[in-house]
Amino acid sequence: xxxxxxxxxxxxxxxxxxxxxxxxxxxxxxxxxxxxxxxxxxxxxxxxxxxxxxxxxxxxxxxxxxxxxxxxxxxxxxxxxxxxxxxxxxxxxxxxxxxxxxxxxxxxxxxxxxxxxxxxxxxxxxxxxxxxxxxxxxxxxxxxxxxxxxxxxxxxxxxxxxxxxxxxxxxxxxxxxxxxxxxxxxxxxxxxxxxxxxxxxxxxxxxxxxxxxxxxxxxxxxxxxxxxxxxxxxxxxxxxxxxxxxxxxxxxxxxxxxxxxxxxxxxxxxxxxxxxxxxxxxxxxxxxxxxxxxxxxxxxxxxxxxxxxxxxxxxxxxxxxxxxxxxxxxxxxxxxxxxxxxxxxxxxxxxxxxxxxxxxxxxxxxxxxxxxxxxxxxxxxxxxxxxxxxxxxxxxxxxxxxxxxxxxxxxxxxxxxxxxxxxxxxxxxxxxxxxxxxxxxxxxxxxxxxxxxxxxxxxxxxxxxxxxxxxxxxxxxxxxxxxxxxxxxxxxxxxxxxxxxxxxxxxxxxxxxxxxxxxxxxxxxxxxxx
Amino acid sequence: xxxxxxxxxxxxxxxxxxxxxxxxxxxxxxxxxxxxxxxxxxxxxxxxxxxxxxxxxxxxxxxxxxxxxxxxxxxxxxxxxxxxxxxxxxxxxxxxxxxxxxxxxxxxxxxxxxxxxxxxxxxxxxxxxxxxxxxxxxxxxxxxxxxxxxxxxxxxxxxxxxxxxxxxxxxxxxxxxxxxxxxxxxxxxxxxxxxxxxxxxxxxxxxxxxxxxxxxxxxxxxxxxxxxxxxxxxxxxxxxxxxxxxxxxxxxxxxxxxxxxxxxxxxxxxxxxxxxxxxxxxxxxxxxxxxxxxxxxxxxxxxxxxxxxxxxxxxxxxxxxxxxxxxxxxxxxxx
Numbered sequence: 001x002x003x004x005x006x007x008x009x010x011x012x013x014x015x016x017x018x019x020x021x022x023x024x025x026x027x028x029x030x031x032x033x034x035x036x037x038x039x040x041x042x043x044x045x046x047x048x049x050x051x052x053x054x055x056x057x058x059x060x061x062x063x064x065x066x067x068x069x070x071x072x073x074x075x076x077x078x079x080x081x082x083x084x085x086x087x088x089x090x091x092x093x094x095x096x097x098x099x100x101x102x103x104x105x106x107x108x109x110x111x112x113x114x115x116x117x118x119x120x121x122x123x124x125x126x127x128x129x130x131x132x133x134x135x136x137x138x139x140x141x142x143x144x145x146x147x148x149x150x151x152x153x154x155x156x157x158x159x160x161x162x163x164x165x166x167x168x169x170x171x172x173x174x175x176x177x178x179x180x181x182x183x184x185x186x187x188x189x190x191x192x193x194x195x196x197x198x199x200x201x202x203x204x205x206x207x208x209x210x211x212x213x214x215x216x217x218x219x220x221x222x223x224x225x226x227x228x229x230x231x232x233x234x235x236x237x238x239x240x241x242x243x244x245x246x247x248x249x250x251x252x253x254x255x256x257x258x259x260x261x262x263x264x265x266x267x268x269x270x271x272x273x274x275x276x277x278x279x280x281x282x283x284x285x286x287x288x289x290x291x292x293x294x295x296x297x298x299x300x301x302x303x304x305x306x307x308x309x310x311x312x313x314x315x316x317x318x319x320x321x322x323x324x325x326x327x328x329x330x331x332x333x334x335x336x337x338x339x340x341x342x343x344x345x346x347x348x349x350x351x352x353x354x355x356x357x358x359x360x361x362x363x364x365x366x367x368x369x370x371x372x373x374x375x376x377x378x379x380x381x382x383x384x385x386x387x388x389x390x391x392x393x394x395x396x397x398x399x400x401x402x403x404x405x406x407x408x409x410x411x412x413x414x415x416x417x418x419x420x421x422x423x424x425x426x427x428x429x430x431x432x433x434x435x436x437x438x439x440x441x442x443x444x445x446x447x448x449x450x451x452x453x454x455x456x457x458x459x460x461x462x463x464x465x466x467x468x469x470x471x472x473x474x475x476x477x478x479x480x481x482x483x484x485x486x487x488x489x490x491x492x493x494x495x496x497x498x499x500x501x502x503x504x505x506x507x508x509x510x511x512x513x514x515x516x517x518x519x520x521x522x523x524x525x526x527x528x529x530x
Numbered sequence: 531x532x533x534x535x536x537x538x539x540x541x542x543x544x545x546x547x548x549x550x551x552x553x554x555x556x557x558x559x560x561x562x563x564x565x566x567x568x569x570x571x572x573x574x575x576x577x578x579x580x581x582x583x584x585x586x587x588x589x590x591x592x593x594x595x596x597x598x599x600x601x602x603x604x605x606x607x608x609x610x611x612x613x614x615x616x617x618x619x620x621x622x623x624x625x626x627x628x629x630x631x632x633x634x635x636x637x638x639x640x641x642x643x644x645x646x647x648x649x650x651x652x653x654x655x656x657x658x659x660x661x662x663x664x665x666x667x668x669x670x671x672x673x674x675x676x677x678x679x680x681x682x683x684x685x686x687x688x689x690x691x692x693x694x695x696x697x698x699x700x701x702x703x704x705x706x707x708x709x710x711x712x713x714x715x716x717x718x719x720x721x722x723x724x725x726x727x728x729x730x731x732x733x734x735x736x737x738x739x740x741x742x743x744x745x746x747x748x749x750x751x752x753x754x755x756x757x758x759x760x761x762x763x764x765x766x767x768x769x770x771x772x773x774x775x776x777x778x779x780x781x782x783x784x785x786x787x788x789x790x791x792x793x794x795x796x797x798x799x800x801x802x803x804x805x806x807x808x809x810x811x812x813x814x815x816x817x818x819x820x821x822x823x824x825x826x827x828x829x830x831x832x833x834x835x836x837x838x839x840x841x842x843x844x845x846x847x848x849x850x851x852x853x854x855x856x857x858x859x860x861x862x863x864x865x
Contacts, residue, residue, distance in 0.1 A: 030823075128616075130586070130610055130615055132585070134568065134569065138569070213625060214816075214819065215698060215813070216697070218704065238697060245695060245696050245811055245813065248683050248687060248688050248696075252687055254695055254696075407561070407567045407828065408563075408566075410570070424571060425571070426571055445573075449573055449574055449575030449577075449578070451571060451572055
């Protein structure tokens, strides 16, 4: 009641405040900064790229399909190496106390946004000492883009070194958000270059107002937004690291929507009449990767047998509390080209035992690696490993569970000749199947510094993947990826565990929030019922 | 007195150097590599790994890294955070007032409740008050902070709706940062209701953070009082027919305060440890949560410089405690 009084008195304080609609989001993490290019955390992009900026292309809300954004349309040359983007005209930049734009968005901004990341000698490459552009580098953008040319103020031509179908999805990713060159120039003149990261100027649906470190971020509606204007006037991120506290805040009306609920709270949220729970299949996969280069795991039949000995449903129930779908493919079902015709290996310990005996494998001892951290794709690796240990002991396999500090886990699990099978997972960056299959399972990624923790190199599989990236026709690409998934299933380099579901608890009156399969929290379409 | 202070200050120099070594060494003893943690599941190629490591200066021998750290330190440069790229000192100065505000309120609560409870328990030794207060102190001392904080939130904020769940002030208020102390800034802002909102936000975290120091202070006060009340001069005072209130208030309490002040000083370290959990539960933007995040991402500059700054703080508080003894007890000054 007291809280209501304060609330009411504050509202009465100013008529403008009383009329403004404020949406409060309980976010789990602080942004690293407000320039999306040098950072990699989802929480950073939710606070920078999505409210403040736009990109040449963007993902259709709630899907991983690419749609025009700051580029209204594009032409792709016959050989698939030249992309000509026709830019949207009349797009206004935000303004703040120190900067008022004199021109609209144009080709110079696009070139600036890419070149500052690509070119180490660019004056904006290290505008804060120590900046690195990990996404630009890990998505191999430097190797991929040969040159970028300004054809005229509203036309930009990208020339690639090789045809690359995922390119349009890559440039929809937050790290290549388009920043204002005019703003950068004015900051360079005033000597306050760090403001690009602290006081962002974008073209997006919300304008940045201020950030109190680790506490609150404020935005206001962009009145000149080129797209559909946001429905709320003010957007507030209340940074609340603990999941149980976020839920209490949501229940107390201190925020309208929260990220990452604890799996154990889901039932109570569903039962609460003042709350609603949005859910969508996540774009992720949790897996157990065998080392396919050491005996006896180099034998696909042995891997298959082990896969048949593990009770997947039991893991989904005990570890994910049902909030996941059993995985049969490395791709999640929300991804285009997901091969639903594939049948999962049955859980059949008897048959598994026999298969192992047929292959001459008896008294097998193996390690299972359990990650020391929680991830959306794997809420409790230790428990998962224990369930696997129990299942495998029934077919005569003796499992030892090991774990390391997270950084060490990541590096040691990529060491050649590694002993044991590793629990890990992946969340998609851009909704392209290549972003799962090539990153996690191609021959190239089996080398040091890659992420192929099965060290599985199948020439045929990798061949299909490279053919698919050279093809721009999506139907053709779909066929190639479907075929690749068949090979994956036959060869069984992984035991595919689960695709976890994303849950978003909201207050009853919230409408228009679309859950992103990529795990983004975007608020330009949300509204609050009176 | 001047000489006493100077000697104390001289002692600080070797202590300070020792702390730089510990702060620098501790974070490097931890397994884990900041570059690998930054790359995550994706992995990083050996070339890129070497490039980034060299850029951060972590390819050099440890002793060189340490001397660089020390050299920059004397120029007032504490380095930049690896995750936000902001100067560590700026981040510290932004977040530190929040921790101080919470810490002061907590220690204030602990002292104004703990000392009287301890004195009363000593005077009425063996009474039900003594029994109950000392049992509660034992429970408070062993309280798991995270659980305790959540329990208070669920009861007072969720069930009764008396206090806000978390944060420093309602998002409805925004005013410029003048002192960094929300209680003061909210008053300065002149916005109606801002101060009240700041106070309400402070209550639960201050209670949670004060729980352990309160328990310690109450127990320490009780035992110090009991000891002092058995001394000859207290008996003499009583024998002279001095009123009981004066015996306790002037003769006993003043002497009993010396160990109590030591305890209060030592609680600063306990408060810092408690702040880590308290700040995380109550989304309190202070240095406790900042340090934890830095440790888990192996943000070397933040951890080593943050530890150093906290250690300096504890040193200064200890120095002040030493000086306070001098004020209370002239014998210490003379030594």
